[in-house]
Amino acid sequence: MTEEGPADAGIVTLPNAISVIRLLLVPLFIWLVFVDEIGWAGILLGIIGATDWIDGFLARRLNQVSEVGKFLDPLADRLAVLVAVVVGLVQGILPVWFAWALIIRELAIGLGAVWGWRRGVSKLDVRWLGKAATLALYVSITSFYIGVGFDLWPATWLAYLFGVPGLVMYYVVGLQYFSDMRQAIRAREANDVGG
Numbered sequence: 001m002t003e004e005g006p007a008d009a010g011i012v013t014l015p016n017a018i019s020v021i022r023l024l025l026v027p028l029f030i031w032l033v034f035v036d037e038i039g040w041a042g043i044l045l046g047i048i049g050a051t052d053w054i055d056g057f058l059a060r061r062l063n064q065v066s067e068v069g070k071f072l073d074p075l076a077d078r079l080a081v082l083v084a085v086v087v088g089l090v091q092g093i094l095p096v097w098f099a100w101a102l103i104i105r106e107l108a109i110g111l112g113a114v115w116g117w118r119r120g121v122s123k124l125d126v127r128w129l130g131k132a133a134t135l136a137l138y139v140s141i142t143s144f145y146i147g148v149g150f151d152l153w154p155a156t157w158l159a160y161l162f163g164v165p166g167l168v169m170y171y172v173v174g175l176q177y178f179s180d181m182r183q184a185i186r187a188r189e190a191n192d193v194g195g
Contacts, residue, residue, distance in 0.1 A: 011068050015059035019072035022048050022055070026076075026083055033087050039149025042142050048080045049138035077134065082106065084141050093148045094141065101167055102137070105174055112178055121184040130173040136166025 025048050032041035055073050059065045085102045088094035116124075140163030147156030 011066065013059070013064040013066060013069065014062060015055040015064050016066060016069050016072055018051065018055040018058065019069060019076050022051060022076040023072070023079065026080055029080070030083060030087060033091060033093075033145075037149070038091070038093060039146050042145025042147075042149055045080065045084050045145060046138070046142040048076070049135075049142060052077055052134075052138075078106075081134075081137065081141065084145070088141065088144065094144050098163060098167065102170070105170055109174055109177065112181055116181045116185060119185045120188050121181060124177055124180045124184065127173055127176055129169055129176065133166050133169035133173055136162045137170060140166050 025044060029041050029044050029048070032038070032044060052073075055069065055076075059069050081102075085094065085099050085106075089096065089099035089103075116122075140159045140161075143155045143159035143162065146152060147154075147159055
């Protein structure tokens with residue numbers, strides 16, 4: 001009898017349900033912005049961001065790790081941030097320079113992922129700095145929405161306090177991912193040649 005890794009838990013799991021709920025909150029967030037409830041949209045975005053760790057934690061704790069979950073969890077994060085940035089740019093909630101810096105970085109990472117995927121690299125290890133940058137940017141973007149929506153200057157101040165270092169970390173980790181991708185591609189190509 002051979003020992004195998006943990007089996008895929010399938011589609012219908014508690015962690016996957018949480019990821020789906022987080023995804024379904026994104027249209028509600030958009031609606032809140034467009035009915036001029038910007039502050040409440042910011043609070044909802046904060047909830048979406050704050051619950052980011054729950055689905056992954058439960059998947060490991062309940063032994064319900066699944067391929068679907070590995071797709072849904074980051075999708076919920078990326079979609080929430082992307083929507084918040086684009087809507088924030090269009091509605092004048094986020095500073096233009098800040099929103100465009102995030103959009104350009106995301107486009108670069110997306111192109112890098114396609115480049116790696118075409119060369120046989122489908123996954124890179126998540127870096128601690130990337131998690132820290134994502135947290136800082138979630139706090140920042142949420143604070144911009146709350147500051148504008150409820151006219152709270154301390155929230156706007158907090159948005160800059162977390163946003164500027166978060167953006168710097170985001171670009172630094174983007175360069176690290178690019179380097180990781182190049183190494184993974186080289187290793188794969190060397191393996192293909194050697195094998």
